[in-house]
Amino acid sequence: MSSHEAISPEELALLYDEHSAAVHRLAFSLLSQRQEAEDLTHDVFVRLQRGGFDSNRGEIRQYLLLLTRSMGLNRINKHRNRRRILERFRPAHCQQDPIDLQAVDSRFRLEQALAQLSSREQQILAMNYHQDISQSNIAASLQLPLGTVKTISRRALLKLRHALSSQEEN
Template sequence: MLSNRTDAELFEQLRSGNISALGIFYERYGEVVYRVALRMLGNTQEAEDLTQEIFLYISKKGNYDESRGSMLVFLVTMTRSRAIDRHRQKSSYRKRILKWFNNSPSQEYGGLMDKVALKEVSHKVRNAIARLPMQHQRVLEMAYFDGLSQSEIAEKLNMPLGTVKTYKRKGLLKLRELLQELVN
């Protein structure tokens, strides 16, 4: 019976393709991983996403080594590390946005040419966004104008997280294509 096996034995079962081992790992450690993620991220949706990410990682390409510590320590360390990475990504994103806003020409103080150029760029961006499929527009607007996470968007639009990620990625790729002259 799988549930009576050690973590190392279960991990070997998982490596050999026995997906039931993943269920046992989740039963043993899912709540702990979720609570660590929730404590560090402060958001239930993000904690759920991270918990899912951790267990998917160990099922696909995790490299647990029993000699380095218990499975619990391995999972908690990975959860903590990935939560810190998410905080850094958010912080980096916020800094880029602030830098962009601080470096963009001011409507009030810019010269006539700056105002004309800014208006022209804004017009091109609005037109490019309008050319996207409606779902892509909504996801991008919610992400970049409303500041919602992909999990929050999925919840508000009542769609799977993977679909939100796909719409966002495809929307950004299409925008890049449509605005190629501004990117270069």
């Protein structure tokens, strides 16, 4: 098989017979659903038939498994992003309630502002405000001095306030 050329149907059939079980096993381990794994396996071999495999760069089996992993992770991310979008616009309590676009916008701006914080700042604020854990218990669980937790929390809240007020000005 020469590099970067489309694969003939006969070659594809042979490669499918030889490698489809391994591709399907990996697809199923990533996606955990039989139909999704079968679809991914099919899509991997369709992609292979179109070309792109370079025999000078490695073995076909490694290429197929790498392609399966990459395409599988793309599907997972696509589903996750779709779910996030649907959850963001789905009313929380009743499906017939209108969507509160102002609340959606506020939530989006808050998430943008939170993304600007360090992971430690996000963690402490989440523990304090989402999980309702006291600062002294946060300090104990993170093995930090209480003063450090208070300082990080205060600075993070100031950063949030600044980020949100900057967004309102724009």
